[in-house]
Amino acid sequence: MATTRIGKKLKTIGFYAGAIALCVPPLFVFVWMILTGLKTGVQNISYPPEFIFVPTLENFRAVFEQYNFFHYLMNSLIIATLATVTSLLLGLPAAYSIAKYRQGRIGILILIARMLPFVSYLLPWYIIFRYLKLIDTYTALTISHLIITMPMVIWLMVSFFESMPAELEDAAMIDGCSRWQSFIRIVLPLMRNGIATSAIMSFIFSWNQFLFSLILSGPQTKTVPVAVYNFISYGKIDWAGIGAAATLIVLPVSIFAFFVRKSIVQGLTMGALKD
Amino acid sequence: MTTALSAVARYVDRRQRFFFPAPAVAVLFLIIVLPIAFNLYLMFTKWTVGLGEPRFIGWDNFVEIFGDERVWNGVKVMIYFSGASLALELFFGLMIALYFNRTFRGSEAVQAIYIIPFAATPVAVALIWRIMLNPEIGVINYLLTSIGLPPGLWVASPDTVIATLVMVDVWKWTPMITLIVLAGLKSLPHDPYEAARIDGCNALQIFWYITLPLIRPVLIAALMLRSLDNLKEFDMIYTITQGGPGIASETLYLYSYNVSFGFFKAGYGSALMVIVFLVVLVFNVLMNRLRRDASLV
Numbered sequence: 001m002a003t004t005r006i007g008k009k010l011k012t013i014g015f016y017a018g019a020i021a022l023c024v025p026p027l028f029v030f031v032w033m034i035l036t037g038l039k040t041g042v043q044n045i046s047y048p049p050e051f052i053f054v055p056t057l058e059n060f061r062a063v064f065e066q067y068n069f070f071h072y073l074m075n076s077l078i079i080a081t082l083a084t085v086t087s088l089l090l091g092l093p094a095a096y097s098i099a100k101y102r103q104g105r106i107g108i109l110i111l112i113a114r115m116l117p118f119v120s121y122l123l124p125w126y127i128i129f130r131y132l133k134l135i136d137t138y139t140a141l142t143i144s145h146l147i148i149t150m151p152m153v154i155w156l157m158v159s160f161f162e163s164m165p166a167e168l169e170d171a172a173m174i175d176g177c178s179r180w181q182s183f184i185r186i187v188l189p190l191m192r193n194g195i196a197t198s199a200i201m202s203f204i205f206s207w208n209q210f211l212f213s214l215i216l217s218g219p220q221t222k223t224v225p226v227a228v229y230n231f232i233s234y235g236k237i238d239w240a241g242i243g244a245a246a247t248l249i250v251l252p253v254s255i256f257a258f259f260v261r262k263s264i265v266q267g268l269t270m271g272a273l274k275d
Numbered sequence: 276m277t278t279a280l281s282a283v284a285r286y287v288d289r290r291q292r293f294f295f296p297a298p299a300v301a302v303l304f305l306i307i308v309l310p311i312a313f314n315l316y317l318m319f320t321k322w323t324v325g326l327g328e329p330r331f332i333g334w335d336n337f338v339e340i341f342g343d344e345r346v347w348n349g350v351k352v353m354i355y356f357s358g359a360s361l362a363l364e365l366f367f368g369l370m371i372a373l374y375f376n377r378t379f380r381g382s383e384a385v386q387a388i389y390i391i392p393f394a395a396t397p398v399a400v401a402l403i404w405r406i407m408l409n410p411e412i413g414v415i416n417y418l419l420t421s422i423g424l425p426p427g428l429w430v431a432s433p434d435t436v437i438a439t440l441v442m443v444d445v446w447k448w449t450p451m452i453t454l455i456v457l458a459g460l461k462s463l464p465h466d467p468y469e470a471a472r473i474d475g476c477n478a479l480q481i482f483w484y485i486t487l488p489l490i491r492p493v494l495i496a497a498l499m500l501r502s503l504d505n506l507k508e509f510d511m512i513y514t515i516t517q518g519g520p521g522i523a524s525e526t527l528y529l530y531s532y533n534v535s536f537g538f539f540k541a542g543y544g545s546a547l548m549v550i551v552f553l554v555v556l557v558f559n560v561l562m563n564r565l566r567r568d569a570s571l572v
Contacts, residue, residue, distance in 0.1 A: 018374050019385045025446055026391045032414060033403045047412045048421075060538050072349035094299035101292045106300060113307045115555050119532050120548040123317070123541055127324060141449070154299065183295075208396045210510045215536060217284050225398040229514060239406055246399035257394030258387060266393075266456060272507045 036243025044239040059244035072227040080206035083145035087153040095157030110151040136218025144212035149202040160194030197263040204253045224249045278545040323480040324539040336546035349527030368452025376460045391448040397510035405515050430516050433523035452497045459493030495566040507554050
C-alpha cells in the first residue's frame with residue numbers, strides 16, 4: 001500500500017520535472033528575446049549579462065522611427081494576405097475535387113514541389129521577374145510565396161473535405177442546386193473550421209518566409225524577416241534593435257500558432273499518415 | 276443570351292472534376308514546372324546572370340562538380356548536420372511524444388509552450404540564438420561558467436559550429452516530430468496492450484515489442500517530412516553563420532545558393548541544385564521503401 005503511494009508520488013514528480021525540462025528551452029529563448037528588446041544597446045553588450053534592469057521602450061520606438069519597421073510589417077501583412085487569399089481561391093475547389101474524385105496525380109505534383117530545393121525556383125523566377133521588371137513588387141513576392149502556401153492549403157483541405165459526409169451534398173443536389181452552388185452554399189460553410197486553419201497556416205508560412213523575399217524584394221516590398229536580418233548587415237550589429245524587431249515579428253505568429261496547434265499536424269503531414 | 280450562359284454553366288457543372296482543379300493545376304504548373312524546365316536547360320549552360328547569353332556546354336558543369344572541393348565539403352557538412360539533427364529530433368520527438376501521450380494536470384499548457392519554437396519565424400529566433408551564443412558576452416557562456424562549466428566557442432569555432440547548429444535545429448524542430456508521433460500514438464489499437472498486460476509484460480517490454488513496431492511507419496513518415504526541409508535548411512544556417520567560419524558550416528544547399536546568388540553563376544548553380552534534389556529524392560525513396568516494409572510487419 002505504502003509503496004504504491006510513494007510510486008504514484010514519484011510518477012507525479014517525474015511528470016512535473018518533465019514539464020519543466022520541456023518548457024525551459026522555448027521560454028528561455030523567448031524571454032531573452034523580449035529582454036534584449038527592452039535593454040539599451042550598452043546593457044546588451046555588457047558582461048556579465050544583466051537580468052535585472054530598468055526596461056526601456058526606446059528600442060521599439062527606434063525600430064519604428066529609424067528603421068521604418070511599420071512599412072515592413074505592412075509589406076509582410078499584405079503579401080501574406082494576398083498569398084493566403086489566392087491560395088484559398090484556387091486551392092479550395094482543387095482540394096474538393098481531389099478529395100471527391102480521388103485525383104491522386106495532382107498530389108504527386110505537389111509532393112515534387114515540396115522536394116525541390118527552393119533555390120531552384122528562385123533562380124528562374126529571379127531571371128523572369130528581372131526581365132519583366134517585377135523585382136521589388138507585391139506581384140512577384142506573392143507569386144513566389146504561392147509556391148509554399150498553395151500546396152499547403154490544398155493538402156490540408158483535402159483531408160478536411162475527405163472527412164465530410166457525402167450525403168449532405170447529395171441532399172443539396174436533390175434540392176436543385178448545381179454542383180457549383182452546393183459547393184459555395186453547402187460545402188464551404190460546413191468547412192469553415194478547416195478553412196480557418198488552412199488560412200492561418202498559410203499566413204504563418206508566408207510571414208516566416210525568408211529566402212524568396214531576400215532575393216525578390218527591394219526597398220519598397222521588403223518583408224519583416226529580411227528587414228530584421230538587415231540589422232546585422234549595417235556594419236555593426238544592433239542587438240537591442242534585433243530584440244525589439246524579433247519580438248514584433250514572432251509574437252503575432254506565435255499567437256496564431258496557439259489557436260491552430262491541434263490542426264498543425266494535418267498541415268505538416270500533408271496526408272502522409274493516412275495510408 | 277441567358278440560355279447560352281446557362282448552357283455554359285451546365286457544361287462547366289457537368290465537368291466538375293476537370294474545372295474545379297484546373298485553375299490551381301495551371302498555376303502550380305506555371306510557378307513550379309516552368310522554373311524546373313528552365314533549370315534543366317540552364318544546367319547544361321555556362322551563364323553569369325546579366326552578362327551575355329547562356330552558352331551550351333553539355334555535361335561540363337557536372338564534370339566541374341566532381342573536381343570542386345567546396346561541393347565535397349558541402350556534402351560532408353550536409354551529412355554531418357542532417358544526420359545528427361534528424362537522429363536527435365527523431366529520438367527526442369519519440370520520447371517527448373510518449374511523455375505527452377499520458378495526460379496529467381496541466382499537460383495542455385505544457386504542450387502549448389513546448390511547440391512555440393516550431394511556428395516562430397526562423398530568421399528572428401536564429402538571430403536571438405546568435406546573440407545568446409556569442410562567446411564573449413553571450414548569456415549561454417555566462418550561465419555555463421556560473422555553474423562551473425567551461426565556456427564554449429559555439430559557432431565561432433569550425434570544430435563546434437555544426438554541433439551548435441544541430442542544437443538550434445533540434446530546439447526548433449523536435450516539436451514537429453513530437454506532434455506527428457503523438458498523433459500516431461493516439462491512433463494505435465488497444466488490444467495488443469491489453470494482451471501484454473494480461474501476460475505480465477513490464478513497461479519497457481511493452482514499449483520495445485508493441486509500441487515501437489506499431490509506431491515505426493509513423494516514425495519513418497515523420498523523418499521523411501522533416502528531411503524535406505532539413506536537407507534544405509537555409510534560414511537558420513544563413514542567419515547564424517552564413518556557412519562560416521570559412522566554409523565549416525556551408526552545406527551543399529547553401530553552396531548552391533552562394534553560387535547562384537553570390538557569384539550569379541546560373542548554369543553551375545542549376546547543376547548543383549539538381550544534385551541537391553537527387554539527394555532529397557533518393558533519401559525519401561529509400562525511406563518510403565523502409566516504411567512499406569515496416570507497415571507489413
